[in-house]
Amino acid sequence: MRKKLKIGVLISGRGSNLQSLIDATQNPNFPAKIVLVIANVPGVEGIERAKKARIPNKVIDHKDFQGRGPFEDEIHATLVEAGVELVCLAGFMRLLTDGLVNRWLGNMINIHPSLLPSFKGLHTHQRAIDSGVRFSGCTIHFVHPKMDDGPIIAQASVPIHQDDTPDTLAGRVLIEEHKIYPLAVRLIADQKVSIENGKVKIKEEVVQGAALITQDRNAQTL
Ligand code: GRF
DSSP, X not given: OOOOEEEEEEESSOOHHHHHHHHHHTSTXXXXXXXXXXXXXXXXXXXXXXXXXXXXXXXXOGGGSSXXXXXXXXXXXXXXXXXXXXXXESSOOSOOOHHHHHXXXXXXXXXXSSOXXXXXXXXXXXXXXXXXXXXXXXXXXXXXXXXXXXXXXXEEEEEOOTTOOHHHHHHHHHHHHHHHHHHHHHHHHTTOEEEETTEEEEOHXXXXXXXXXXXXXXXXXX
């Protein structure tokens, strides 16, 4: 078996997506392992999840640094020291500068709770409901200097119900987030993903074998 891809996960809070990656990596056949978890906020639930799974973890509090440069230098050095090959942003709520993003270009991915390129930024669920779209979802993409931009690796869609609140929609989307993050990491670790002309290309045999777009069954009745 090929050596497992070493991933580092950056979080700011609850860490439920981190947990989905921890759960996936506990399968001995999963082609990646988490070698480091970094949180930029002390005392968050995600760090407890890392500790429970005995994964090396570190709090790098942005408030302890004079500006973004030194904060990001510390993150970069810590990732490199741990031998991280792929950085997974999972609910990491600090905007990264081009400096750090460019150092990890093609090796840093993010999860965003909308069907990009729609609803970049914050309050995605409220904005999706307000706009009247019938579907929302989540996206895993390579991180590029522009916020919530970069080649899309995987997406999942869910229907928006008439009586949805941001919380009910967030809950439905989160279920899909937990499926597509491990899927995207597996595809990258298995070297099935390439970027061509700014778009992600996934090896043919995988597209047929794995659903990159999933849909809540209720959607069919709309
Ligand atoms: C997720 O909805 C993710 O898409 C967004 O922030 C939330 C983080 O949740 N970027 P968790 O910390 O993974 O539970």
